[in-house]
Amino acid sequence: MTRSDHPDPALVRGWCPGARRPMESGDGFLVRLRLSGGVMSATLAGDVADLARRLGSGLIDLTQRANLQIRGVAAGDVDELIGELDALGVIDPDAASEAVRNIVASPLAGLDASAPIDGRALTHALEAALVADPALHALPPKFGFVVDDGGRCGLGDVAADVRLTGLATPEGPRVLISIADRPGHARPIAVVAVGEAAPSAVALARAVVRLRADLAETPRRMPELIARVGLDALLAAAGFGAAMAEVATLPRPGGANAVLGDHTAGPVGFLGLGAPYGRLTADRLALIGDLAGERGSGELRLTPWRAVLIPGIAPEKMGRIRPWLTAAQFITSADDPRLAVVTCAGSSGCRNGGRDTRADAERLAGLARRLAPGGTTLHLSGCEKGCARPGPTPITLTARGDRYDLIRDGRAWDAPWLAGLTLDEAASALADLAPF
Known part of the structure; x- marks a missing residue:
């Protein structure tokens, strides 16, 4: 693979690399892994750490969309790395399928009994629907979704064009659908049954693709599109009625402050570790993979706050673990x-x-x-x-x-x-x- 195989991303806003679409940077090629729901098995963590050492520089980024990026891959090693990742079953068959799965999910989805919906199931349903429709592969590269299960880790600070949030209602679990009508603001448009949430999000995405096609200068994000065509036109194109009134919901803790440190004695027991400035090394990833496999539940949960959660660690094991974390320079306190x-x-x-x-x-x-x-x-x-x-x-x-x-x-x-x-x-x- 040579540099000419890929567009030059220099000073091009909106470029999104992936495993099937690596990006050349100052330290070699960058290969991004978009793990479903941000869930990574302990075994996979060790495998990725080994690949980062062997075929990259040993540096790994944890992004603000809960993805991993293997850095420093030489041009001659890119194809081998992609082949190895393909063999592990962690990358999509093509770049378009990979790019459209731009979803951030609740880090504790499936583990948090306080969540009104199963965020992992909804994430998988949305991913499958996005990948299955070739028309949706025309979505802008950074067009993104959030699946917030409504549990203890709120995703209100995570940017999204379409947001699905679990609600507990007298009628049972529901999903609030919101869209970004302006930067930093989520506009509620409907409350639907859990089974209707993924199809509703896909309907919005299809409307975005169709409306963009009619514009001379195509907007990249939902607020830009709404500014051009209006909220009513978007909702009509997606088959929605008039937007609902604002919904009053209780604020939920989110961000790094809510997850960092020792939460092993809580209702959802986990350890939260911050990656300094979003950077891991292969050795650090291997270490936390070993901790997850030997002391935890066997998996890691990646978060959009550049922190990794290790579920299932018993409180009595923390005494032996803390020195390792300190030596590895992980962030374990919200006041760091x-x-x-x-x-x-x-x-x-x-x-x-x-x-x-x-x-x-x-x-x-x-x-x-x-x-x-x-x-x-x-x-x-x-x-x-x-x-x-x-x-x-x-x-x-x-x-x-x-x-x-x-x-x-x-x-x-x-x-x-x-x-x-x-x-x-x-x-x-x-x-x-x-x-x-």
Whole structure:
């Protein structure tokens, strides 16, 4: 395989790599695994770790869509890696089927007795329907779905064009269907029986494909489409009636804060481990795979918060496990300053990166946490694409060459508040902006 086999993703927003559609980056080819529901067996974790060592650089990304990316694959090794993954049964038969399965599911689906619906069953039904209809393979690359089982791990902070959320009602379990009518907002449109949820989501997806085909400049995401054609036109094309009124639902904890650390004594016993800046190594993946196989239930659950859950670990086993996790530098506490920073691969892994953003993140994490006591406060972007975080952040540092532009409450490509900062100057600016 040569570089000419694939479009150049440099500075192309919307490119989505996969296992069947690898992407060349600054450290070789990147091969993404889109695991169904984010569920990974302990055995598969060991197999993927071995492949990452043997055919890649040994570095593995955990993405914000709960996917894994094997990094640093040489051009001459790409076909062998794809063949090995195919033999493991973890990749789709073609790139189109792989791309359309852009679904984030509740990490504890099938394990959480508080969830009103079986999120795994709904995820599998939606995946099968999306793959089976060739017309849906024309959906934009980043068009995505969320299947939220309504249990203890809320997915309200995860971006989605179409959102399916389990509800407990007096009539029994139901699914709330919502769509993104504007960035960061989910507009409820219907409540349906569980068995109707996947067909309803597919009807919306088909409507998106048809409406996009009639537009000269095709929108990539649901909010853009609604802005062009209107909500009523979309609902009519999908066979829905008028959109329902807003639905009052109780807020549920979500995000890294809700899953990190020792939850082994809870109603759904699990251990939550954060991957620093979304990066695992083959050794780290092998370690947690071994823990899952020897001390847990035999599987890992990947989350969209760049954390991995190990279900089934007994509380009394944690004493022996903690030293291993500390040595491997996993994030095990919600107050870890590294959680304040989101960053891309930077110059060490991307041809467009002006600086080694991951190394800079280590320098700036403590200052970033001082900007606010929780949440992401700093986005380090190696270039103006802003791949790691397309939305606004309190502070964004965008590398331009070897220096940073500082943007306040904006995105990587927005106008800077300060420009041309060295790393030391950027650190000083963060210190000056910190309220405590």
